[in-house]
Every structure is written in structure tokens, then in C-alpha cells.
Amino acid sequence: MMPDAAATLQAHEFVWTPQDFERIRQLIYRHAGISLxxxxxxxxxxxxxxxxxxxxHQSFRDYLDWLERHPDSGEWQEFVNALTTNLTAFFREAHHFEELARLVRxxxxxxxxxVWCSASSTGEEPYSIAITLADVLGLQGSFRVWASDIDTRVLQTAQRGIYKLEQLRAVRPEQLRRYFLRGTGANEGLARxxxxxxxxxxxxxxxxxxxxxxxxxxFDAIFCRNVMIYFDHTTQRQVLRRLHRLLKPHGTLFVGHAENFSDARELFRLRGKTIYEKV
Incomplete structure (x- = not known):
């Protein structure tokens, strides 16, 4: 390690060593498949x-030792929650929702x-899916959206379904009227x-x-967007095989803009930009 890097480590509130990082890297890989x-x-x-x-805890070593001594502790979920990244927005990668609407029509x-949204984060993505389906089929239409995430805290936000109006800029005005209740008084600037x-x-x-x-x-379609980038190749293949099993024949897999599964041709064929069809 260079001297300036060592000085930087010691300047932290807690002592931070390469060994601490390596332990955390191994633990999050074993528990969530995330490759840091x-x-x-x-x-x-x-x-x-x-x-x-x-x-x-006074040190990373003490904290990690405690975690490993308590494999059933709820702190494991907090550990995973802390290391997951939740970047999302309504109708992000809009062409996916246009394709979903076409499939339904x-x-x-x-x-x-x-439809299953396998990394729903704070809810913007599964609600965008539901809005797309409701636009085509109506609010009384026959559709269901499964929304999952490894992070329990973001799921609580998703279940509440309350957003700032600036988060809803990609939602068209008629969709905002049809699918959201705007807050008044103390809730001004929010929509549910x-x-x-x-x-x-x-x-x-x-x-x-x-x-x-x-x-x-x-499922007719699965959204698994910007998740596989955190997995190594072995984990990606395992997850892809399980997704493949859960899709109906010729079902659609929507993935993130930085994800490419051209080496899994026996499972999926590319049908459009970041859109795959089950083989």
C-alpha cells in the first residue's frame, strides 16, 4: 500500500483495513451474490x-465477527440493505414500456x-409497469405485477406508494390524474x-x-434491469436459468442498458435493444 493510502485509511472515524474490505466483499457475495x-x-x-x-461497534472487525457469530440475526438484512444500490425512476428506459404495451395490445x-419486476427498489419501476398495463387493459383489467427486492427498506417505500411530484415528471398528466391522488395541506407536493x-x-x-x-x-414478462451488473459471470448464469424457467414460452426479459447476454443464446435470443425472448 502506498503511504498516502495508509494515511487516508487512518484518517477515517473507524480503522479501515484491506482485510476489512475483503471480509465484507466475501460476506456480501455469499449472501447476495454482489461482486464488489x-x-x-x-x-x-x-x-x-x-x-x-x-x-x-467500535471497529469493522468487531462488527463482522458479531455478524458471523449470529447467522440468524436481523442485522444481516441491514448489512445487505446498506450495500445495495437503488437508482430508479418512473418510466426509466421508456422503450421497454412501449414494448410491453405493444405485447399486451x-x-x-x-x-x-x-409481470414480475425482480428489482423493484422504491417502487417506480413496478408502478410504471402497472400503469402501462392499466393504460391498455383499464384499471379493472386482468393483470398482476409481482414486485420484489432484496432490500426491505426500499420495499416499504414501494408499498407506501407516496412520491414527490418532481419524481413523477415522466408520468403523463392524464396518467397522473388517473392513477395518483395529489396531496393537499401538509401533503402538498406529494402524490399517492x-x-x-x-x-x-x-x-x-x-x-x-x-x-x-x-x-x-x-410470467409473460420479467423485468430484471441493472441487477446482473453486480453479479459475476457464474451468478449471472444461475439467475438467467431460473428466470428462463419462470417465463412462459416466448416470454420477454427486459434488462438494463449495460447488460448483454449474447453468450446465453440457448436461453434467450435478442429481440430488441436490451429486450430478450425466451428460447
Whole structure:
């Protein structure tokens, strides 16, 4: 280690060593499949040091030792929550929602549409899916959206369905009127998802790297966007195989703009920009 790097480590509130980072990297990989590279050291220090303050531990070593001695502790969920990144927005990558609407319009009447958002974060993505489906099928239409995430805190925000109006800039005015209730008085500047839309969604916690998922459905479409970039190649393949099993024949997989699965041709064929079809 260079001398200036060592000085930087000692300048932190808590002693921070390469061994601490390596332990955290191994633990988050085992528990969530997240692969952290060396460039994430500052982020990891910042986020896990908050857990030290919350739990009263004086060092990363003490905190990590305690975690490993208590494998059933709820602190493991807080540890995972701290290291997950939740960047999202309504109708992000708009062409995905245009394609979903086309699929539904072309799919014909008399069927229930089932879509899973596998990394729903604070809810903007699954609500965008539900709005897209409701625009085509109506609020009384036959559709369901499953919305999962590994982070329990962001799921609580998603379930509340309350957003600042500036977060809803990508929502068209007629959609805002149809699917949201605008706050007044103390709630001025906020909007809440209407119960008529929210009843179509089911929120639940799910870790994509766990072997057994609590899902028995077959889906018309799955959104798994900007998740695989945190996994190594082996974990990506495992997750892709499980997604493949849960899609209906010719079902659609929507992925993130930085994700490419051209080496999984036996599972999915590319059908459009970041849009894959089940083989």
C-alpha cells in the first residue's frame, strides 16, 4: 500500500483495513451474490460505518465477527440493505414500456397478464409497469405485477406508494390524474398511488441468488434491469436459468442498458435493444 493510502485509511472515524474490505466483499457475495471491486472501498466504508454507529461497534472487525457469530440475526438484512444500490425512476428506459404495451395490445383479450419486476427498489419501476398495463387493459383489467427486492427498506417505500411530484415528471398528466391522488395541506407536493392501481401489485422480499424462489407462476414478462451488473459471470448464469424457467414460452426479459447476454443464446435470443425472448 502506498503511504498516502495508509494515511487516508487512518484518517477515517473507524480503522479501515484491506482485510476489512475483503471480509465484507466475501460476506456480501455469499449472501447476495454482489461482486464488489476495489473501486468500491469508499462506498463500502461509508455505508457500513453507519451500521457500526447504529449497533455500537467500535471497529469493522468487531462488527463482522458479531455478524458471523449470529447467522440468524436481523442485522444481516441491514448489512445487505446498506450495500445495495437503488437508482430508479418512473418510466426509466421508456422503450421497454412501449414494448410491453405493444405485447399486451397484440396479445388478444381474455387472458390475465403476469409481470414480475425482480428489482423493484422504491417502487417506480413496478408502478410504471402497472400503469402501462392499466393504460391498455383499464384499471379493472386482468393483470398482476409481482414486485420484489432484496432490500426491505426500499420495499416499504414501494408499498407506501407516496412520491414527490418532481419524481413523477415522466408520468403523463392524464396518467397522473388517473392513477395518483395529489396531496393537499401538509401533503402538498406529494402524490399517492390510487388503491385501484395498487391492488394489482404484490410486494415481497427476494434474494435472486438464493436457490429457491417463492414463486410458482409463469410470467409473460420479467423485468430484471441493472441487477446482473453486480453479479459475476457464474451468478449471472444461475439467475438467467431460473428466470428462463419462470417465463412462459416466448416470454420477454427486459434488462438494463449495460447488460448483454449474447453468450446465453440457448436461453434467450435478442429481440430488441436490451429486450430478450425466451428460447
Amino acid at each position: 471491486h476495489e473501486g468500491k472501498q469508499a462506498m463500502v466504508y461509508s455505508r457500513i460505518s453507519r451500521r457500526l454507529r447504529e449497533t455500537g 397484440d396479445g388478444g383479450p381474455g387472458r390475465e397478464w403476469k 398511488v390510487k388503491p385501484e392501481l395498487q391492488r394489482h401489485l404484490q410486494f415481497f422480499t427476494l434474494n435472486l441468488v438464493e436457490e429457491h424462489w417463492p414463486l410458482r407462476e409463469e
